[in-house]
Amino acid sequence: MIFAVGGGRAIDTGKTVSAKLEKPIFTFPTIASNCAPTSAVCVLYNDDHESAGSYRLHAPAVHSFADSSIIAEAPEQYIWAGIGDAISKEVEVSFSAEGRELAYNNTIGVHIVQGANQRVLKNGLAALEAAKAHQESPAIDNILFEILGTTSYTSVLVDHDYNGHFAHSFYYGVTVLPQGERHLHGEIVSYGVLIVLQLAKKYDELKEIRDFMISVGLPTSLKALEIESDEDLKTVLDKAFTLDYIQTLPFEINRQMVEDAIQEVEKLNQ
Incomplete structure (x- = not known):
């Protein structure tokens, strides 16, 4: 199984890898800047940060462990x-x-x-x-x-x-x-x-x-x-x-x- 921990880009990368390897994915968001932890859509980027399109999974993560106390401790610009x-x-x-x-x-x-x-x-x-x-x-x-x-x-x-x-x-x-x-x-x-x-x-x-x-x-x-x-x-x-x-x-x-x-x-x- 794969654990994806962090923000949207880290989690979407983990989700995409999980699909390619056909392994179950669990997400652990440390910020709440978007819906990546619970969505079936993965937004991907080139190394120069330009959008490289999206990849859609057959299903979202098996489970998302979203702890509001961790979200509250994160820099406020992310929930913003x-x-x-x-x-x-x-x-x-x-x-x-x-x-x-x-x-x-x-x-x-x-x-x-x-x-x-x-x-x-x-x-x-x-x-x-x-x-x-x-x-x-x-x-x-x-x-x-x-x-x-x-x-x-x-x-x-x-x-x-x-x-x-x-x-x-x-x-x-x-x-x-x-x-x-x-x-x-x-x-x-x-x-x-x-x-x-x-x-x-x-x-x-x-x-x-x-x-x-x-x-x-x-x-x-x-x-x-x-x-x-x-x-x-x-x-x-x-x-x-x-x-x-x-x-x-x-x-x-x-x-x-x-x-x-x-x-x-x-x-x-x-």
Whole structure:
């Protein structure tokens, strides 16, 4: 058997190796920056930190030993990033599945994640404050249920087509830039959530989530991610549009629409 201990990249590496060697995998997350410990999806990277795509297991880990006291003792930026990653699942899955006749597993996956963001918004700030003090808290427990529980249940149940959308494509695009290495997965994904909500024209939800992001310090501008030139943004979008996440759509979306959505999100910072 294989024990994968650490953060998302270490755990996803262990998960992939376990699949290749056909051995059972047990995960021991020391941080809660994403759903890797309980998800069947493995995000892989090249040595230069650029995204190398993903690998999907037939099943998630046999068991994940997630100790909230260890999570509370970790640097707070990791649960902060986990909050950013968690808010993407309900938004992306709902957008991808909108207006479609879904198979049963996809229907259940979509239903499970509904309401997750309201729970994240309710507990997020208190969880982050407890993490900064390195104190165990019911808020941290509740956030862990969303980061490692709800989002992963959905991820395991739905087909790949419904498991993400442009928020994650945007993240993969940012990994091409040198500054992408300086920002955490969930931190970047959270900005991508705003793009998806703008594309979906869900303006009330966009405002609610954006206000929450401001309250916890998640990025609401390209500048916060050190993307300040048109050339950098072009590089990000070039990579993002190679990802198959954006092929499952409730309506046709082209690059110009995405660029326009980003501009509208940026205008909110004025």
